[in-house]
Amino acid sequence: MKYFLFFISCLCFQVLLSQNDSIINFGENLVQENELDEAINYYNKHLLKPKTKEQEIFLLLGLAEVYKLKLNYNQANNFFINAFEKIKSIEDRQLEFLYHVKLGEFFRKRSLETEFETELDKARKILKSYKINDKYLVKYYNRKAALFTERYQNNDSTLFYANKSLDLAKKVKDKDNEFYSLLEIAGVYERKKDYKTSIRYIEEIIEFAKNNNMQQQEADAYISYIMALARSNQLEKALNTALHAANFSKKNNLLYNEIIFNENIQNLYFRLKDTEKAYEYLKYRLELTTKYNEIKKEELLFNLEAKYKLADKENQIKINTLELDNKNKALASNKIKLYVSIGLLLAATLVTVLIAYFFRKEKHSNKQLQALSYENEFLLSEANHRINNNLQLVIILIADQLKKIEGTNGFELKNILTKVEAISTLHKHLYKNTDKKKINAQNYLEDVKVSFFDVFKANDITINFNCEPVGIPNDIAMYFGLLLTELFINSIKHAFLKEDYKEINFELYQEQDILVLKYSDNGKANTGKIVQPKLINKLCRQLKAEYKINTTEGFVFVLEKHLKND
Numbered sequence: 411m412k413y414f415l416f417f418i419s420c421l422c423f424q425v426l427l428s429q430n431d432s433i434i435n436f437g438e439n440l441v442q443e444n445e446l447d448e449a450i451n452y453y454n455k456h457l458l459k460p461k462t463k464e465q466e467i468f469l470l471l472g473l474a475e476v477y478k479l480k481l482n483y484n485q486a487n488n489f490f491i492n493a494f495e496k497i498k499s500i501e502d503r504q505l506e507f508l509y510h511v512k513l514g515e516f517f518r519k520r521s522l523e524t525e526f527e528t529e530l531d532k533a534r535k536i537l538k539s540y541k542i543n544d545k546y547l548v549k550y551y552n553r554k555a556a557l558f559t560e561r562y563q564n565n566d567s568t569l570f571y572a573n574k575s576l577d578l579a580k581k582v583k584d585k586d587n588e589f590y591s592l593l594e595i596a597g598v599y600e601r602k603k604d605y606k607t608s609i610r611y612i613e614e615i616i617e618f619a620k621n622n623n624m625q626q627q628e629a630d631a632y633i634s635y636i637m638a639l640a641r642s643n644q645l646e647k648a649l650n651t652a653l654h655a656a657n658f659s660k661k662n663n664l665l666y667n668e669i670i671f672n673e674n675i676q677n678l679y680f681r682l683k684d685t686e687k688a689y690e691y692l693k694y695r696l697e698l699t700t701k702y703n704e705i706k707k708e709e710l711l712f713n714l715e716a717k718y719k720l721a722d723k724e725n726q727i728k729i730n731t732l733e734l735d736n737k738n739k740a741l742a743s744n745k746i747k748l749y750v751s752i753g754l755l756l757a758a759t760l761v762t763v764l765i766a767y768f769f770r771k772e773k774h775s776n777k778q779l780q781a782l783s784y785e786n787e788f789l790l791s792e793a794n795h796r797i798n799n800n801l802q803l804v805i806i807l808i809a810d811q812l813k814k815i816e817g818t819n820g821f822e823l824k825n826i827l828t829k830v831e832a833i834s835t836l837h838k839h840l841y842k843n844t845d846k847k848k849i850n851a852q853n854y855l856e857d858v859k860v861s862f863f864d865v866f867k868a869n870d871i872t873i874n875f876n877c878e879p880v881g882i883p884n885d886i887a888m889y890f891g892l893l894l895t896e897l898f899i900n901s902i903k904h905a906f907l908k909e910d911y912k913e914i915n916f917e918l919y920q921e922q923d924i925l926v927l928k929y930s931d932n933g934k935a936n937t938g939k940i941v942q943p944k945l946i947n948k949l950c951r952q953l954k955a956e957y958k959i960n961t962t963e964g965f966v967f968v969l970e971k972h973l974k975n976d
Contacts, residue, residue: 883973
């Protein structure tokens with residue numbers, strides 16, 4: 411009889427478990443199909459009366475995932491916190507492992523790479539001590555592959571974890587992780603410049619996403635597909651794919667993907683020399699970016715609160731656990747131990763209150779400082795982004811106008827364009843450079859030289875360029891860029907007559923605390939003449955630098971700038 415009862419109990423447990431799985435699986439399918447509002451209603455309905463603690467945790471994690479995709483990070487974080495409290499109450503290591511993997515992906519989505527890696531490391535420690543279910547392990551391996559791609563750019567490690575994830579995904583029939591594992595593998599081939607193999611993989615992945623109605627995943631695959639096509643110089647095909655992907659993202663309310671696709675379209679039109687279309691999609695992308703930045707602005711404020719909110723919850727759980735342990739020990743002791751325990755508990759409580767008081771006071775001050783810091787960083791980033799866009803827009807408009815003008819007016823317009831490009835190049839280097847006080851003169855001036863490539867080629871001029879990688883202050887760098895631009899323009903416009911071989915030489919190096927710039931051309935037009943270029947003279951005065959001009963044989967310009975007092 412007892413065996414019969416045991417059999418019935420097992421059968422009931424299996425039926426209940428299968429019901430739980432079917433409820434959770436249905437919700438996950440809604441998320442994969444991008445039916446996010448319907449998924450929220452579905453999860454909330456079943457959260458009113460969950461059948462088990464485990465089902466309640468899965469429902470909370472499902473809601474966190476939905477709100478993450480809707481870019482509502484505040485709500486997502488609240489559901490993650492609630493799920494963590496429930497997991498701690500039942501001490502389920504499997505669900506704790508899954509929680510850290512999902513929270514890590516939540517941080518990755520918000521570009522918080524350090525927090526992402528920390529959560530995966532917590533999952534790794536659990537994996538060392540416990541055997542983890544394959545359906546959770548596949549998600550961990552997939553995110554490890556993403557970590558080695560995005561943070562460490564280690565193709566071998568990415569391929570190792572992506573293949574492990576792919577094998578497990580096929581085993582447990584996890585379509586979502588099968589998709590992203592294949593995408594990581596395709597990315598490895600692209601970075602190895604094996605574009606043919608990468609494109610073949612991605613085309614299969616897109617078809618896989620379409621067949622399984624995976625809209626978010628299909629949009630993600632298009633990003634990699636367009637990049638691979640563009641890098642393999644299939645520009646027309648890349649453009650058509652980007653146009654289709656942008657419409658697909660707009661139709662399915664995938665704002666972040668839509669921004670990326672419109673930026674791809676703008677760049678592809680620019681590469682195909684259609685500046686009018688490039689300008690049109692630039693304007694539309696800026697509108698989408700402004701909308702997305704409003705969401706990100708709210709996220710910045712939320713990040714400051716969420717970081718401490720989660721830590722407070724974890725500390726509170728630990729404090730509650732310690733109090734329960736102390737009470738159990740106190741009940742098992744005699745009166746003397748009980749009094750000692752109570753005394754220690756009171757002392758600990760008093761110390762905790764004092765520490766909490768000072769900690770809260772300090773935390774309040776830190777919150778204000780961090781809020782100001784994040785706000786300043788955000789405003790600086792936004793300003794740099796808009797300045798860069800405006801400079802690029804000016805360059806596009808001038809270049810477009812230059813195509814319609816010929817002769818002297820065209821050269822003057824080209825003169826203006828090169829100066830704007832010199833300033834834009836400096837801004838790009840400042841914006842991307844980790845050292846905000848100095849800039850690498852070799853990289854910057856090399857970019858200034860490249861902007862003259864078409865002009866040198868059209869005038870059959872050979873350029874000999876030798877620049878040491880000297881770190882120079884930002885304000886000096888701007889004048890050096892404008893000075894080099896003006897010297898190039900003067901040589902092109904005034905130096906040469908009908909020489910068979912036209913040559914320009916440029917050299918920049920540092921001797922102790924003196925920065926030396928040497929520039930010369932072999933043009934005969936100014937030989938033996940007194941040359942006093944007004945703009946060059948003004949730039950040298952701004953630099954507070956000494957210079958000499960020699961026209962005995964061609965044109966020779968030498969400038970020396972003392973760096974010690976700058």
